[in-house]
Amino acid sequence: MGDTNSNNGNNTNNNNKKPEWLQQYDLLGKIGEGTYGLVFLARIKSSTNRGKSIAIKKFKQSKDGDGVSPTAIREIMLLREISHENVVKLVNVHINHVDMSLYLAFDYAEHDLYEIIRHHRDKVNHSISSYTVKSFLWQLLNGLNYLHSNWIIHRDLKPSNILVMGEGDEQGVVKIADFGLARIYQAPLKSLADNGVVVTIWYRAPELLLGAKHYTSAVDMWAVGCIFAELLTLKPLFQGAEVKATPNPFQLDQLDKIFKVLGHPTLEKWPTLASLPHWQQDVQHIQGHKYDNTGLNTVVHLPPKSAAYDLLSKMLEYDPRKRITAAQALEHEYFRNDPLPGRNALVSPNADKAVNYPTRPVDRTTDFEGTTSLQPSQPVSSGNAVSGSIPGAHGGTLRSGPRQMPVGPSTATGEKKGHWNGDDWIPSTAEIKALRLWRHTGSERYIWFIMLELIRYLSECKVEMLCHHYLETLSFISRRQNLKIKDHRVYLFSVRCLSALTSILLLQVLMVSWEVKEAPTAH
Numbered sequence: 001m002g003d004t005n006s007n008n009g010n011n012t013n014n015n016n017k018k019p020e021w022l023q024q025y026d027l028l029g030k031i032g033e034g035t036y037g038l039v040f041l042a043r044i045k046s047s048t049n050r051g052k053s054i055a056i057k058k059f060k061q062s063k064d065g066d067g068v069s070p071t072a073i074r075e076i077m078l079l080r081e082i083s084h085e086n087v088v089k090l091v092n093v094h095i096n097h098v099d100m101s102l103y104l105a106f107d108y109a110e111h112d113l114y115e116i117i118r119h120h121r122d123k124v125n126h127s128i129s130s131y132t133v134k135s136f137l138w139q140l141l142n143g144l145n146y147l148h149s150n151w152i153i154h155r156d157l158k159p160s161n162i163l164v165m166g167e168g169d170e171q172g173v174v175k176i177a178d179f180g181l182a183r184i185y186q187a188p189l190k191s192l193a194d195n196g197v198v199v200t201i202w203y204r205a206p207e208l209l210l211g212a213k214h215y216t217s218a219v220d221m222w223a224v225g226c227i228f229a230e231l232l233t234l235k236p237l238f239q240g241a242e243v244k245a246t247p248n249p250f251q252l253d254q255l256d257k258i259f260k261v262l263g264h265p266t267l268e269k270w271p272t273l274a275s276l277p278h279w280q281q282d283v284q285h286i287q288g289h290k291y292d293n294t295g296l297n298t299v300v301h302l303p304p305k306s307a308a309y310d311l312l313s314k315m316l317e318y319d320p321r322k323r324i325t326a327a328q329a330l331e332h333e334y335f336r337n338d339p340l341p342g343r344n345a346l347v348s349p350n351a352d353k354a355v356n357y358p359t360r361p362v363d364r365t366t367d368f369e370g371t372t373s374l375q376p377s378q379p380v381s382s383g384n385a386v387s388g389s390i391p392g393a394h395g396g397t398l399r400s401g402p403r404q405m406p407v408g409p410s411t412a413t414g415e416k417k418g419h420w421n422g423d424d425w426i427p428s429t430a431e432i433k434a435l436r437l438w439r440h441t442g443s444e445r446y447i448w449f450i451m452l453e454l455i456r457y458l459s460e461c462k463v464e465m466l467c468h469h470y471l472e473t474l475s476f477i478s479r480r481q482n483l484k485i486k487d488h489r490v491y492l493f494s495v496r497c498l499s500a501l502t503s504i505l506l507l508q509v510l511m512v513s514w515e516v517k518e519a520p521t522a523h
């Protein structure tokens, strides 16, 4: 996939000191900023895809200096296997081993639903055509159905994550972006609360707001319902104000906005409601005030008997178990009625031309560090960036640069020691070297890397971590199998791990009982 194997990212070209992996692109400038990092527009230089636009997402380091953990890498490997017309393609992955920062290169899309909605609301002041709304929605569901059937839950669907291709063969094709990244962000790359970027709660499902511990694909369907309504009205459906003070999922104002439109949820309609933490804990707030159902149809201006309304209300069903799935939604009558959805959502078969949406503004003054002025012939990154897929690349030394990334504890030789950071393991220099053994997803080298990790946990007697890691690995393997990748080695490996784990646990039990026996003589 992509061109990850062609470069030795550890080398730099002396002419312009750009890391080699970056030399395959012309970096044009910054196009966006999210919670976890910056997004840059670049063009491919190589002859095969010359001029093709690429969006490079650089993940910022958190204040703790956390880097890319093995868990994150596993997730990314999985994302690289995802291939669907309505899901944005991850074409390249780069890991800067100096600071373990991460660069993901995606196919570039000129538009996104956030900008399209804004254009209609603030610039042209008219609604989006029913053909375009239907085509956007159908393609969004189609991409989501693919992700869900591959056990990937997006968790952060919102208009800015739904991209739309500009001019070219794929004009008007919807691409879901940022899928599966929530898992990567969550553990090793924590949100940078002070970067001024707002994480929106407007598309968050009620079960999550009420403290549900697990994400299910139904949370994405709730978000799709909110996006559908926003495409129709050009206004966010539930625009709650977020309380930022605590990491508490309970967001009263957001729930208030939802209840005002959909009415109070009842145990009758949503039996598992009683088991949600905040339904019980915040009885006064949640159950004290009874909301009348003001009617979703009046808010979205849809006749209550219309197919569009029927589909929308099924997406905004309170009980996640009753909420319509992406597969079911694709079969809904709404998509069989005129106008039928099309591949080019921007140009209906009856219209002669597309609405002229503005192209993304490019900030040419920001470099990869997100701070200094970008001058095309100057070094873009100070570190030795290496592609994570490069076999045999040798370790680089820390170089001085405009901004030194924080690193973990070091040994006298300057080698970074592995360390725990809250709930994750920040790899040591030796492990980073092991990481470089990883070549293709599912390769033996990757399996060796997992083995190394298991051995490390074993040697450090971190049985709990070992179990956690083992389970994660198993889920990774099973998800790979769902992606229909035939690699029997992973099965073999899994069986070996299982027997190793059982032996370790047995040993632990024996040691504990031995210690108990020995205890009296020790004193």
Ligand SMILES: Nc1ncnc2c1ncn2[C@@H]1O[C@H](COP(=O)(O)OP(=O)(O)OP(=O)(O)O)[C@@H](O)[C@H]1O
Pocket (backbone or CB within 6 Å): 031, 032, 033, 034, 035, 036, 037, 038, 039, 055, 088, 106, 107, 108, 109, 110, 112, 156, 160, 161, 163, 177, 178, 198, 199, 200
């Ligand atoms: N592949 C891409 N092509 C073009 N633009 C993109 C691409 N991926 C992301 N963008 C744009 O870059 C901007 C920032 O994206 P990013 O995903 O970092 O943040 P966000 O979605 O706005 O917020 P958050 O980080 O909270 O999810 C958005 O406007 C998004 O549409």
